[in-house]
Amino acid sequence: MSVYGFGQMIEKLKASPKTIVLTEGSDPRILEAASRLLASNFLKPILLGNPEEIAKASEKAGFNIHGAQIIDPENYEDFDEMVAQFVELRKNKGMTPEKARGILKSANYFGTMLVKMGKADCLLGGATYSTADTVRPALQIIKTKPGSSIVSSCFILVRPAVSGGNEVIAMSDCAINIDPSEDDLVEICGQTIECAKVFGIDPKVAFLSYSTKGSGKGDSVTKMQNATKKAKEKYPNEQIDGELQFDAAVAPRVAKQKAPGSDVAGNANTFIFPDINAGNIGYKIAQRLGNFEAYGPILLGLNAPINDLSRGCNALEVYSMAIITAALA
Ligand SMILES: CC(C)(COP(=O)(O)OP(=O)(O)OC[C@H]1O[C@@H](n2cnc3c(N)ncnc32)[C@H](O)[C@@H]1OP(=O)(O)O)[C@@H](O)C(=O)NCCC(=O)NCCS
Numbered sequence: 001m002s003v004y005g006f007g008q009m010i011e012k013l014k015a016s017p018k019t020i021v022l023t024e025g026s027d028p029r030i031l032e033a034a035s036r037l038l039a040s041n042f043l044k045p046i047l048l049g050n051p052e053e054i055a056k057a058s059e060k061a062g063f064n065i066h067g068a069q070i071i072d073p074e075n076y077e078d079f080d081e082m083v084a085q086f087v088e089l090r091k092n093k094g095m096t097p098e099k100a101r102g103i104l105k106s107a108n109y110f111g112t113m114l115v116k117m118g119k120a121d122c123l124l125g126g127a128t129y130s131t132a133d134t135v136r137p138a139l140q141i142i143k144t145k146p147g148s149s150i151v152s153s154c155f156i157l158v159r160p161a162v163s164g165g166n167e168v169i170a171m172s173d174c175a176i177n178i179d180p181s182e183d184d185l186v187e188i189c190g191q192t193i194e195c196a197k198v199f200g201i202d203p204k205v206a207f208l209s210y211s212t213k214g215s216g217k218g219d220s221v222t223k224m225q226n227a228t229k230k231a232k233e234k235y236p237n238e239q240i241d242g243e244l245q246f247d248a249a250v251a252p253r254v255a256k257q258k259a260p261g262s263d264v265a266g267n268a269n270t271f272i273f274p275d276i277n278a279g280n281i282g283y284k285i286a287q288r289l290g291n292f293e294a295y296g297p298i299l300l301g302l303n304a305p306i307n308d309l310s311r312g313c314n315a316l317e318v319y320s321m322a323i324i325t326a327a328l329a
Protein backbone atom coordinates (compact mmCIF):
# COMPACT_ATOMS: atom_id res chain seq x y z
CA MET A 1 0.00 0.00 0.00
CA SER A 2 1.45 3.34 -0.88
CA VAL A 3 -0.97 6.06 0.09
CA TYR A 4 -0.51 9.23 2.09
CA GLY A 5 -0.43 8.35 5.75
CA PHE A 6 0.89 4.80 5.35
CA GLY A 7 4.55 5.86 5.52
CA GLN A 8 3.82 7.93 8.63
CA MET A 9 2.10 4.92 10.17
CA ILE A 10 5.23 2.84 9.73
CA GLU A 11 7.40 5.64 11.15
CA LYS A 12 5.07 5.89 14.15
CA LEU A 13 5.38 2.14 14.77
CA LYS A 14 9.16 2.23 14.41
CA ALA A 15 9.23 4.85 17.19
CA SER A 16 6.89 2.78 19.34
CA PRO A 17 6.68 -0.90 18.26
CA LYS A 18 3.47 -2.80 19.02
CA THR A 19 2.16 -6.35 19.26
CA ILE A 20 -0.75 -7.56 17.15
CA VAL A 21 -2.86 -10.67 17.67
CA LEU A 22 -3.57 -12.58 14.46
CA THR A 23 -6.41 -14.93 15.31
CA GLU A 24 -6.03 -17.31 12.37
CA GLY A 25 -2.47 -18.44 13.09
CA SER A 26 -2.23 -21.27 10.59
CA ASP A 27 -3.75 -19.58 7.53
CA PRO A 28 -1.09 -19.24 4.78
CA ARG A 29 -1.96 -15.57 4.12
CA ILE A 30 -1.59 -14.79 7.81
CA LEU A 31 1.72 -16.67 7.91
CA GLU A 32 3.04 -14.75 4.92
CA ALA A 33 2.03 -11.42 6.47
CA ALA A 34 3.48 -12.51 9.83
CA SER A 35 6.83 -13.42 8.26
CA ARG A 36 6.96 -9.98 6.65
CA LEU A 37 6.09 -8.27 9.93
CA LEU A 38 8.76 -10.26 11.77
CA ALA A 39 11.35 -9.10 9.26
CA SER A 40 10.22 -5.49 9.71
CA ASN A 41 10.77 -5.33 13.49
CA PHE A 42 8.16 -2.65 14.23
CA LEU A 43 5.08 -4.83 14.69
CA LYS A 44 5.34 -8.16 16.46
CA PRO A 45 2.72 -10.75 15.54
CA ILE A 46 1.13 -13.00 18.13
CA LEU A 47 -0.25 -16.04 16.30
CA LEU A 48 -3.16 -17.88 17.90
CA GLY A 49 -3.56 -21.60 17.45
CA ASN A 50 -1.95 -24.95 18.05
CA PRO A 51 1.85 -24.52 17.83
CA GLU A 52 2.38 -27.81 15.97
CA GLU A 53 -0.30 -27.00 13.40
CA ILE A 54 1.15 -23.52 12.91
CA ALA A 55 4.67 -24.93 12.51
CA LYS A 56 3.41 -27.47 9.95
CA ALA A 57 1.42 -24.85 8.05
CA SER A 58 4.34 -22.39 7.91
CA GLU A 59 6.70 -25.12 6.72
CA LYS A 60 4.23 -26.19 4.02
CA ALA A 61 3.65 -22.60 2.89
CA GLY A 62 7.38 -21.84 3.04
CA PHE A 63 7.22 -18.81 5.34
CA ASN A 64 9.70 -18.21 8.12
CA ILE A 65 7.90 -17.23 11.31
CA HIS A 66 10.86 -17.74 13.58
CA GLY A 67 10.52 -15.36 16.55
CA ALA A 68 6.73 -15.10 16.40
CA GLN A 69 4.93 -15.56 19.68
CA ILE A 70 2.41 -18.39 19.43
CA ILE A 71 -0.38 -18.71 21.99
CA ASP A 72 -2.67 -21.71 22.13
CA PRO A 73 -6.07 -20.89 23.69
CA GLU A 74 -6.28 -24.58 24.70
CA ASN A 75 -3.15 -24.25 26.77
CA TYR A 76 -2.75 -20.72 28.13
CA GLU A 77 -1.11 -20.10 31.49
CA ASP A 78 -3.31 -17.10 32.39
CA PHE A 79 -6.56 -18.74 31.26
CA ASP A 80 -8.14 -18.66 34.75
CA GLU A 81 -7.49 -14.94 35.04
CA MET A 82 -8.98 -14.42 31.58
CA VAL A 83 -12.09 -16.41 32.50
CA ALA A 84 -12.57 -14.40 35.69
CA GLN A 85 -12.26 -11.06 33.85
CA PHE A 86 -14.63 -12.17 31.07
CA VAL A 87 -17.24 -13.35 33.60
CA GLU A 88 -17.01 -10.00 35.39
CA LEU A 89 -17.45 -8.09 32.10
CA ARG A 90 -20.43 -10.18 30.99
CA LYS A 91 -22.04 -10.94 34.36
CA ASN A 92 -25.14 -8.90 33.45
CA LYS A 93 -25.58 -11.17 30.43
CA GLY A 94 -25.68 -14.32 32.56
CA MET A 95 -22.06 -15.31 31.96
CA THR A 96 -20.77 -18.13 34.18
CA PRO A 97 -17.23 -19.53 34.54
CA GLU A 98 -18.36 -22.78 32.84
CA LYS A 99 -19.78 -20.94 29.81
CA ALA A 100 -16.78 -18.59 29.70
CA ARG A 101 -14.31 -21.50 29.57
CA GLY A 102 -16.03 -22.77 26.41
CA ILE A 103 -16.43 -19.36 24.74
CA LEU A 104 -12.83 -18.31 25.41
CA LYS A 105 -11.46 -21.34 23.56
CA SER A 106 -12.59 -19.55 20.40
CA ALA A 107 -9.67 -17.54 18.99
CA ASN A 108 -11.82 -14.42 18.41
CA TYR A 109 -12.98 -14.17 22.01
CA PHE A 110 -9.58 -15.25 23.34
CA GLY A 111 -7.69 -12.72 21.21
CA THR A 112 -10.09 -9.91 22.07
CA MET A 113 -9.57 -10.65 25.76
CA LEU A 114 -5.77 -10.51 25.25
CA VAL A 115 -6.26 -6.93 24.03
CA LYS A 116 -8.71 -6.11 26.81
CA MET A 117 -6.27 -7.45 29.42
CA GLY A 118 -3.42 -5.38 27.96
CA LYS A 119 -1.44 -8.49 26.89
CA ALA A 120 -1.48 -7.30 23.26
CA ASP A 121 -1.90 -3.88 21.67
CA CYS A 122 -4.32 -4.74 18.89
CA LEU A 123 -5.97 -7.54 16.89
CA LEU A 124 -6.69 -8.47 13.30
CA GLY A 125 -8.90 -11.36 12.24
CA GLY A 126 -11.45 -12.39 9.66
CA ALA A 127 -9.33 -14.15 7.02
CA THR A 128 -11.38 -17.29 7.66
CA TYR A 129 -13.96 -16.23 10.27
CA SER A 130 -17.01 -14.25 9.14
CA THR A 131 -17.23 -10.57 9.99
CA ALA A 132 -20.02 -11.23 12.50
CA ASP A 133 -17.88 -13.81 14.34
CA THR A 134 -14.83 -11.54 14.23
CA VAL A 135 -16.46 -8.35 15.48
CA ARG A 136 -19.04 -9.70 17.97
CA PRO A 137 -16.44 -10.25 20.75
CA ALA A 138 -15.13 -6.71 20.21
CA LEU A 139 -18.63 -5.24 20.38
CA GLN A 140 -19.36 -7.19 23.56
CA ILE A 141 -16.02 -6.80 25.35
CA ILE A 142 -14.33 -3.64 24.04
CA LYS A 143 -17.45 -1.53 23.40
CA THR A 144 -17.67 1.91 21.82
CA LYS A 145 -15.17 4.63 22.62
CA PRO A 146 -16.26 7.82 24.42
CA GLY A 147 -18.20 10.06 22.04
CA SER A 148 -19.36 7.18 19.82
CA SER A 149 -22.69 5.44 20.18
CA ILE A 150 -22.11 2.86 17.44
CA VAL A 151 -19.26 0.97 15.87
CA SER A 152 -19.24 1.25 12.10
CA SER A 153 -16.65 0.54 9.42
CA CYS A 154 -14.88 2.08 6.48
CA PHE A 155 -13.06 0.73 3.45
CA ILE A 156 -10.15 2.70 2.01
CA LEU A 157 -9.84 1.91 -1.70
CA VAL A 158 -6.71 2.72 -3.66
CA ARG A 159 -5.78 2.48 -7.35
CA PRO A 160 -3.27 4.19 -9.59
CA ALA A 161 -4.65 7.49 -10.88
CA VAL A 162 -4.58 8.21 -14.63
CA SER A 163 -2.85 11.51 -13.86
CA GLY A 164 -0.16 9.77 -11.75
CA GLY A 165 -0.11 9.04 -8.01
CA ASN A 166 -3.03 7.27 -6.42
CA GLU A 167 -6.78 7.68 -6.42
CA VAL A 168 -7.97 7.10 -2.84
CA ILE A 169 -11.61 6.90 -1.82
CA ALA A 170 -13.53 5.90 1.32
CA MET A 171 -16.71 3.81 1.50
CA SER A 172 -18.91 3.21 4.56
CA ASP A 173 -20.53 1.26 6.12
CA CYS A 174 -19.91 -1.87 4.09
CA ALA A 175 -19.56 -4.33 6.96
CA ILE A 176 -21.23 -3.71 10.32
CA ASN A 177 -24.56 -1.89 10.53
CA ILE A 178 -27.11 -3.83 8.49
CA ASP A 179 -29.82 -1.18 8.17
CA PRO A 180 -28.52 2.05 9.75
CA SER A 181 -31.04 4.67 10.88
CA GLU A 182 -30.79 8.33 9.83
CA ASP A 183 -28.93 9.10 13.04
CA ASP A 184 -26.63 6.10 12.58
CA LEU A 185 -25.80 7.39 9.09
CA VAL A 186 -24.91 10.81 10.50
CA GLU A 187 -22.55 9.17 12.99
CA ILE A 188 -21.11 6.91 10.27
CA CYS A 189 -20.51 10.08 8.22
CA GLY A 190 -18.57 11.75 11.05
CA GLN A 191 -16.53 8.62 11.79
CA THR A 192 -15.76 8.15 8.09
CA ILE A 193 -14.65 11.75 7.58
CA GLU A 194 -12.15 11.30 10.41
CA CYS A 195 -10.84 8.04 8.92
CA ALA A 196 -10.67 9.42 5.36
CA LYS A 197 -8.50 12.33 6.54
CA VAL A 198 -5.97 9.91 8.04
CA PHE A 199 -5.42 8.57 4.51
CA GLY A 200 -5.00 12.02 3.00
CA ILE A 201 -8.50 12.28 1.54
CA ASP A 202 -10.04 15.76 1.57
CA PRO A 203 -13.53 14.38 2.12
CA LYS A 204 -16.31 15.26 -0.30
CA VAL A 205 -19.08 13.17 1.16
CA ALA A 206 -21.96 11.77 -0.90
CA PHE A 207 -24.98 10.19 0.79
CA LEU A 208 -25.85 7.61 -1.86
CA SER A 209 -29.26 6.50 -3.07
CA TYR A 210 -31.03 5.29 -6.20
CA SER A 211 -32.43 8.83 -6.32
CA THR A 212 -30.80 12.24 -6.92
CA LYS A 213 -32.34 15.31 -5.29
CA GLY A 214 -35.87 13.91 -5.18
CA SER A 215 -35.94 12.06 -8.52
CA GLY A 216 -37.21 9.01 -6.62
CA LYS A 217 -39.63 8.69 -3.72
CA GLY A 218 -40.00 6.35 -0.78
CA ASP A 219 -38.74 5.62 2.71
CA SER A 220 -35.18 4.76 1.65
CA VAL A 221 -34.89 8.05 -0.26
CA THR A 222 -36.32 10.03 2.64
CA LYS A 223 -33.83 8.34 4.98
CA MET A 224 -30.87 9.54 2.90
CA GLN A 225 -32.37 13.05 2.44
CA ASN A 226 -32.90 13.45 6.20
CA ALA A 227 -29.50 11.97 7.04
CA THR A 228 -27.83 14.42 4.64
CA LYS A 229 -29.64 17.37 6.21
CA LYS A 230 -28.69 16.28 9.74
CA ALA A 231 -25.08 15.60 8.74
CA LYS A 232 -24.74 19.04 7.14
CA GLU A 233 -26.08 20.60 10.35
CA LYS A 234 -23.78 18.51 12.56
CA TYR A 235 -20.63 19.01 10.44
CA PRO A 236 -21.08 22.50 8.98
CA ASN A 237 -17.43 22.78 7.94
CA GLU A 238 -17.43 19.60 5.87
CA GLN A 239 -18.45 19.16 2.23
CA ILE A 240 -21.48 16.88 2.32
CA ASP A 241 -24.34 16.39 -0.12
CA GLY A 242 -27.14 13.97 -0.92
CA GLU A 243 -29.16 12.21 -1.78
CA LEU A 244 -27.10 11.36 -4.85
CA GLN A 245 -26.95 8.45 -7.28
CA PHE A 246 -23.45 7.13 -7.78
CA ASP A 247 -23.13 8.61 -11.28
CA ALA A 248 -24.17 12.04 -10.03
CA ALA A 249 -21.68 11.67 -7.17
CA VAL A 250 -18.64 10.95 -9.35
CA ALA A 251 -19.26 12.03 -12.95
CA PRO A 252 -19.09 15.84 -13.47
CA ARG A 253 -21.24 15.76 -16.61
CA VAL A 254 -24.02 13.80 -14.89
CA ALA A 255 -23.70 15.94 -11.76
CA LYS A 256 -24.31 19.10 -13.82
CA GLN A 257 -27.53 17.63 -15.12
CA LYS A 258 -28.86 15.91 -11.98
CA ALA A 259 -27.48 18.04 -9.12
CA PRO A 260 -26.50 21.45 -10.47
CA GLY A 261 -24.88 23.73 -7.91
CA SER A 262 -23.73 20.91 -5.61
CA ASP A 263 -20.23 21.36 -4.20
CA VAL A 264 -19.84 17.58 -3.91
CA ALA A 265 -21.63 16.04 -6.89
CA GLY A 266 -19.25 15.04 -9.65
CA ASN A 267 -16.23 15.01 -7.31
CA ALA A 268 -17.25 12.86 -4.36
CA ASN A 269 -14.54 10.69 -2.81
CA THR A 270 -16.22 9.58 0.40
CA PHE A 271 -19.37 7.51 0.06
CA ILE A 272 -22.05 6.78 2.65
CA PHE A 273 -24.25 3.88 1.59
CA PRO A 274 -27.89 3.56 2.67
CA ASP A 275 -27.42 0.02 4.01
CA ILE A 276 -25.02 -2.90 4.16
CA ASN A 277 -26.36 -4.54 0.99
CA ALA A 278 -25.45 -1.50 -1.09
CA GLY A 279 -22.19 -0.92 0.79
CA ASN A 280 -20.83 -4.44 0.72
CA ILE A 281 -21.79 -5.01 -2.91
CA GLY A 282 -20.50 -1.56 -3.86
CA TYR A 283 -17.03 -1.90 -2.38
CA LYS A 284 -16.59 -5.38 -3.85
CA ILE A 285 -17.53 -4.09 -7.34
CA ALA A 286 -14.90 -1.35 -6.98
CA GLN A 287 -12.34 -3.94 -5.80
CA ARG A 288 -13.05 -6.75 -8.25
CA LEU A 289 -14.02 -4.80 -11.39
CA GLY A 290 -12.65 -1.32 -10.71
CA ASN A 291 -9.06 -2.36 -10.04
CA PHE A 292 -9.02 -0.83 -6.54
CA GLU A 293 -7.05 -2.41 -3.68
CA ALA A 294 -9.42 -2.59 -0.71
CA TYR A 295 -8.24 -2.01 2.87
CA GLY A 296 -10.79 -2.75 5.55
CA PRO A 297 -13.21 -3.02 7.04
CA ILE A 298 -11.47 -0.55 9.38
CA LEU A 299 -13.65 -0.48 12.50
CA LEU A 300 -14.66 3.01 13.60
CA GLY A 301 -15.87 4.04 17.05
CA LEU A 302 -14.48 0.98 18.83
CA ASN A 303 -12.59 1.55 22.08
CA ALA A 304 -9.48 -0.44 21.02
CA PRO A 305 -7.71 -1.16 17.73
CA ILE A 306 -9.36 -4.32 16.46
CA ASN A 307 -10.02 -4.87 12.77
CA ASP A 308 -11.61 -7.33 10.43
CA LEU A 309 -10.54 -8.68 7.03
CA SER A 310 -12.53 -9.99 4.12
CA ARG A 311 -12.21 -13.75 3.74
CA GLY A 312 -11.18 -12.94 0.17
CA CYS A 313 -8.12 -10.98 1.37
CA ASN A 314 -4.58 -11.62 0.17
CA ALA A 315 -1.36 -11.57 2.22
CA LEU A 316 -0.49 -8.00 1.22
CA GLU A 317 -3.87 -6.80 2.48
CA VAL A 318 -3.30 -8.66 5.76
CA TYR A 319 0.14 -7.05 6.13
CA SER A 320 -1.20 -3.57 5.34
CA MET A 321 -4.23 -3.97 7.58
CA ALA A 322 -1.97 -5.11 10.43
CA ILE A 323 0.02 -1.89 10.11
CA ILE A 324 -3.13 0.25 9.82
CA THR A 325 -4.61 -1.47 12.88
CA ALA A 326 -1.50 -0.99 15.01
CA ALA A 327 -0.85 2.57 13.89
CA LEU A 328 -4.38 3.65 14.76
CA ALA A 329 -3.81 2.36 18.32
C1 LIG B 1 -22.21 -6.67 13.92
C2 LIG B 1 -23.20 -7.78 14.22
C3 LIG B 1 -22.48 -9.11 14.19
C4 LIG B 1 -23.78 -7.62 15.60
O1 LIG B 1 -24.82 -8.51 15.64
P1 LIG B 1 -25.18 -9.47 16.83
O2 LIG B 1 -24.03 -10.18 17.35
O3 LIG B 1 -26.37 -10.25 16.46
O4 LIG B 1 -25.52 -8.34 17.78
P2 LIG B 1 -26.35 -8.32 19.06
O5 LIG B 1 -27.55 -7.49 18.74
O6 LIG B 1 -26.56 -9.66 19.68
O7 LIG B 1 -25.35 -7.49 19.91
C5 LIG B 1 -24.19 -8.05 20.48
C6 LIG B 1 -23.50 -6.92 21.20
O8 LIG B 1 -22.95 -6.04 20.24
C7 LIG B 1 -23.43 -4.73 20.42
N1 LIG B 1 -23.59 -4.14 19.10
C8 LIG B 1 -24.26 -4.68 18.06
N2 LIG B 1 -24.13 -3.86 16.99
C9 LIG B 1 -23.37 -2.81 17.38
C10 LIG B 1 -22.87 -1.64 16.74
N3 LIG B 1 -23.10 -1.38 15.47
N4 LIG B 1 -22.12 -0.79 17.45
C11 LIG B 1 -21.84 -1.01 18.76
N5 LIG B 1 -22.28 -2.10 19.41
C12 LIG B 1 -23.03 -2.99 18.74
C13 LIG B 1 -24.74 -4.87 21.17
O9 LIG B 1 -25.00 -3.73 21.92
C14 LIG B 1 -24.47 -6.08 22.03
O10 LIG B 1 -23.78 -5.73 23.19
P3 LIG B 1 -24.13 -6.49 24.57
O11 LIG B 1 -24.12 -7.96 24.28
O12 LIG B 1 -23.02 -6.08 25.51
O13 LIG B 1 -25.47 -5.99 24.97
C15 LIG B 1 -24.37 -7.77 13.19
O14 LIG B 1 -24.90 -6.50 13.13
C16 LIG B 1 -23.96 -8.25 11.83
O15 LIG B 1 -24.01 -9.45 11.55
N6 LIG B 1 -23.56 -7.30 10.93
C17 LIG B 1 -23.19 -7.65 9.57
C18 LIG B 1 -21.86 -8.38 9.50
C19 LIG B 1 -21.62 -8.88 8.11
O16 LIG B 1 -22.03 -10.00 7.78
N7 LIG B 1 -20.99 -8.06 7.26
C20 LIG B 1 -20.81 -8.40 5.87
C21 LIG B 1 -19.45 -8.86 5.54
S1 LIG B 1 -18.22 -7.65 5.97
Ligand SMILES: CC(=O)OP(=O)(O)O
Nearest residue numbers: 131175309310311312
Ligand atom coordinates in the same frame (compact mmCIF):
# COMPACT_ATOMS: atom_id res chain seq x y z
C1 LIG C 1 -15.86 -7.33 4.54
C2 LIG C 1 -16.43 -8.56 3.95
O1 LIG C 1 -17.23 -8.52 3.03
O2 LIG C 1 -16.03 -9.69 4.53
P1 LIG C 1 -16.27 -11.16 3.95
O3 LIG C 1 -15.84 -11.11 2.50
O4 LIG C 1 -15.39 -12.04 4.78
O5 LIG C 1 -17.72 -11.51 4.11
